[in-house]
Amino acid sequence: MISEATVRHLDRRLAGIQRDSRLPSVVAGIVRDGGLVWSRAIGTLDGRAGGEPADLDTQYRMGSITKTFVAVAVMRLRDAGRLDLEDRLEEHVPGSRLGGATVAQLLSHAAGVQAETNGPWWERTPGGTWEELAASPVVQRFRAGRRFHYTNVGYAALGELLARTHGASWFDVVRRDLLEPLGMTRTTARPSGKAAPGWAVHPFADVLLPEPEHDAGAMGPAGQLWTTVEDLATWAVFAGGDTGDVLAADTLAEMLEPHVVGDSPGQPWTVAHGLGWQVWNIEGRRLAGHGGSMPGFLAGLRVDLETGDGLVASTNSTAGPFGPQVGTLLTDFVEREPKPPEPWHAAGDPGLLELLGLWHWGPTVTMAKAVGDHLVLGEPGEGRGARFERVGPDEWRGLDGYHTGEPLRVVRRADGTVSHLDLQSFRFTRTPYDPEADVPGGVDEVGWS
Known part of the structure; x- marks a missing residue:
């Protein structure tokens, strides 16, 4: 639930954004606990007083948020064993100058592929086929893997990969495998039902110019989709971890890891790109989502990965200045409606008690504790502190920082009691350099002196 005071505040804030930014219409929603807790539409479709009002079922073009759908469809192919992220594009879509780039590089904008097409402004003109786009020719501007370079053309290539692998258009794949299972019936490739026309607002006068809308053809995977605030909220819930049967949770987590930093000279690194998703690090909070823009439209989706709270x-x-302004809606909501802490319950595993307490890596003191199902050494996020998940009897795997993916093994004495912990060959002993614990390099016979 959300308080009436917060509803009134968010309503006023959105109305102010619509007025101050001179937006014909705007829709927004806040997501928490798996659904919309607040949503509102302000303005009219034609931007004129007395025009048809926007509502929550009005479609808007989502622009580059489309890329997140394409990326999830590609990762489903990977999970099904039909491709590998290290595959070269040439293995699946032969005949272009982009063939040396890997699938992972294309997903994360690290392939060095040119940003836009060589022909007319593709967002405002009808699109052609992939063969025409590849023959134009599109090229790589930088060595693959060297740097982040945002590319719409790269996602055209991924859309073609989907089409050739499935034997169906990229949108048919997205509709069948993502939209229909998630119940996103108002997300389409072209405007359908009640849809907002796209407008350009004159920078110095309160007048409007209609923006054209076309099928982008091969460039469609870069920004074609239309959606409503309610459908986009469903996708925000998905990004927050509720993937249902559409995608494995571990795969989504992999996609949301920062793979390539978006480097702006002179600016701190606050944004990176995962596999199809943007990732932000804002004052210690990790958010994921994507922005979108096409002539006549702006869109945004952000989700706090710790709490699942999100904005569309x-x-x-x-x-x-759409993104920064609407971003204040989520900030205000979280400040006014803090998520209550989950109550504590005794649900620990007594079998872990023998592993807890003080350990020593050489002379360094480390505290081990049990948090839920995890064994925790030190403080995750500080130094080499990390959580570990059990993968077998006396076998654990790191989940954080330096030890992510690395093995921790509990070594026992002949009588079954715990001797020491072996973490990537490092010995953790109950006393500093315990001579009974098989410390690599041995322990001086004289001992401490």
Whole structure:
């Protein structure tokens, strides 16, 4: 639930954004605990007083948020064993100058592929086929893997990969495998039902210019999709971890890891790109999602990966300070409606008690404790502190920082009691350099002196 005071505040805030940014119409929603807890539509579809009002079932073009759907469809192929992320594009889509780039590099914008097409402004003109786009020719601007370079063309290539692998258009794949299972019936490739027209607002006068809308053809996977605030909220819930039967939770987590840093000279690193998703690090909070823009439209989706709280928003205007302004809606919501802490319950495993307490890596003191099902050494996020998950009898695997994916083994004496912990060959002993614990390199016979 959300308080009436917070509802009134968010309503006023969104109305102010619509007025101050001179947006014909704007819709926004806040997601918590698996669904919309607040949503509102402000303005009219034609931007004029007395025009048809926008509502929660109005479609807006989501622009580059489309890329997240394409990326999830590609990762489903990987999980099904039909491709590997290290495969070269040439193995699946032969005949272009982009063939040396890997699937992973294309997903994370690390392939060095040119940003835009060579022909006319593709977002405002009808699109052609992949063969025409590849023959134009599209190329790599940088060595693959060297740096982050955002590329719409790279996602055209991934859309073609989907089409050739499935024997169906990229959108048919997305509709069948993602939209229909998630109940996103108002997300389409072209405007359907009640849909907002796209407008350019004059920078110096309160007048409007219609923006064209076309089928982008081969470039469609870069920004074609239309959606409503309610459907986009469903996708935000998905990004927050509720993937259902559509995608394995571990695969989504892999996609949301920062793979390539978005480096702007002179600026701190606050944004990175995962496999199809943008990832932000804002004052210690990790958020994921994507922005979108097409002529006549702006859109945004952000989810706090720790809490699952998220924001979705769309407008039918080409330009404006949309992202930063609507971002305040989520900030205000979290400040006014803090998520209550989960109650504590005794649910620990007594079998872990023999592993807990003080351990020593050489002379360094480390505390081991049990948190839920995890064994925790030190403080995750500080130094080499990490959580470990059990993978077998006396076998654990690291989940954080330096020890992510690395093995921890409990070594026992002949009588079954715990002798020491072996973490990537490092010995953790109950006393510093315990001579009875098989410390590599041995322990001086004289001992401490």
